[in-house]
Amino acid sequence: MRILVIGTGGVGSAFAGIARRREFFDHCALADYDVARAETVVAATDDGRFSAHAVDASSRARSMPMHTCGPAAKARWRLAFGR
Numbered sequence: 001m002r003i004l005v006i007g008t009g010g011v012g013s014a015f016a017g018i019a020r021r022r023e024f025f026d027h028c029a030l031a032d033y034d035v036a037r038a039e040t041v042v043a044a045t046d047d048g049r050f051s052a053h054a055v056d057a058s059s060r061a062r063s064m065p066m067h068t069c070g071p072a073a074k075a076r077w078r079l080a081f082g083r
Helices: 010-019 035-045 071-081
Strands: 002-006 027-032 050-054
Touching: 002 010, 010 027, 010 035, 027 035, 035 050
Parallel strands: 002 027, 027 050
Antiparallel strands: none
16 A cells, blocks of 8 residues: 655654554655755654655645656546646
């Protein structure tokens, strides 16, 4: 299972700390407007299953990190947003 977490403030960083002790997922992408904050949380997990990404959730056109999604999700996103 792949997980995308938008926001690495208090809740997102707490989620990462708990999730790193679990084995039910393959990868967790942590995304934040401030990519440095996401990178800090990833570094704190010390777990290769986590990655940091920049996302601007205030912009509909830029709020979908396409590289973290499978083909079906990408197709739905293109239909919904015309990209």
